Amino acid sequence: MNMGKKIVWIVSDGTGRTASQLIKAASYQFEGADIEYRIMKEVTTDKKIFEVIDRLKEESGMVVYTLVSKANRRLMHRLMVENHILSVDLFGPLISTMEKFLQKVPRELPGLTYKMNRDYFRMVDAVEFTIKHDDGASVQTAQNADIILVGPSRVGKTPLSVYLAYSGWKIANIPIIKNIEPPEIVNKNPLKVFCLIIDPVLLQKRRIDRIKKLGDPKVDGYTDVKSIAEEMEYCKKLADYGKKWVLIDVSYRTVEDLAKEIIQLVSL
Incomplete structure (x- = not known):
């Protein structure tokens, strides 16, 4: 089993803090794991998503992304599959389920958590x-x-x-x-x-x-x-x-x- 350093890419349309906290909390379950976290923040456009993919082709790793835009999540998911990159969409399933439960359309505005914390x-x-x-x-x-x-x-x-x-x-x-x-x-x-x-x-x-x-x-x-x-x-x-x-x-x-x-x- 390869026990070398693993790279986890955190892709966010905000600061990446939400994903970072959750991933680090999950990583505590894996004793002795050597993980390097790299954050790519403010990924809000198609162009930036393709730039992310180009970077991942150079240095592979697991990708965890928090994108509030449904269109951006779909594009990210498609590119992850096409390039055989292991990835986790943290927001997609949660937002979809909440949308059904609350019967409200999500605002899809990035950075709201940071703004609320700042305020x-x-x-x-x-x-x-x-x-x-x-x-x-x-x-x-x-x-x-x-x-x-x-x-x-x-x-x-x-x-x-x-x-x-x-x-x-x-x-x-x-x-x-x-x-x-x-x-x-x-x-x-x-x-x-x-x-x-x-x-x-x-x-x-x-x-x-x-x-x-x-x-x-x-x-x-x-x-x-x-x-x-x-x-x-x-x-x-x-x-x-x-x-x-x-x-x-x-x-x-x-x-x-x-x-x-x-x-x-x-x-x-």
């Missing part, structure tokens, strides 16, 4: 960043945020930050305190800054509720509606003072609606 890890990174930069924390690295939310206490910066983070946006939120200049970071990145303001009466109610649940923060004028109105005017003054901040009134609006508006503005 997932982007979301995880964004959430971690946002938690680390909540309520003025880690302000020295806030310039790495995609969006900087500023505003007075209890205006709703944290829930909005977290919602945006789950959509993949890195958020830093920084409190604005009346008559105190905000951190320099907001002046260096004005186009990232969104200043949240709110109806003073509504904010007063939120702060009273906060005291009932968490205790009095012992801040002068914290629940005084006149003092709260002055906080709003201070926010507006900061935004208008050449800082180019976008003012957003969050009064009686949902987090989803606010997030949608901010994302649209950032994407302009």
Whole structure:
């Protein structure tokens, strides 16, 4: 029995990661097997498939392919048979069976797994960043945020930050305190800054509720509606003072609606 090194060619219309993981998992069943894995990725056209065949004629081996296009799978299968190349179609039987079971036509778009993984890890990174930069924390690295939310206490910066983070946006939120200049970071990145303001009466109610649940923060004028109105005017003054901040009134609006508006503005 030939126990020399065996070559397994992985042919994919994406990155080849899906096939690689599955093949390596199967290979653990063969103790002592000496296998070299070679990936040929982004094989999405007839021309590239014929290039694969030419390469295989030079260096034979077993071929495992993951092609989402039915036409490409058929061409690959035909060429494998014609050239007497041992091959396994990982996706074909599975997609065909799922098509019958789900009674839906497959999209046949390569690279969706990679995109979903990329989006997932982007979301995880964004959430971690946002938690680390909540309520003025880690302000020295806030310039790495995609969006900087500023505003007075209890205006709703944290829930909005977290919602945006789950959509993949890195958020830093920084409190604005009346008559105190905000951190320099907001002046260096004005186009990232969104200043949240709110109806003073509504904010007063939120702060009273906060005291009932968490205790009095012992801040002068914290629940005084006149003092709260002055906080709003201070926010507006900061935004208008050449800082180019976008003012957003969050009064009686949902987090989803606010997030949608901010994302649209950032994407302009």
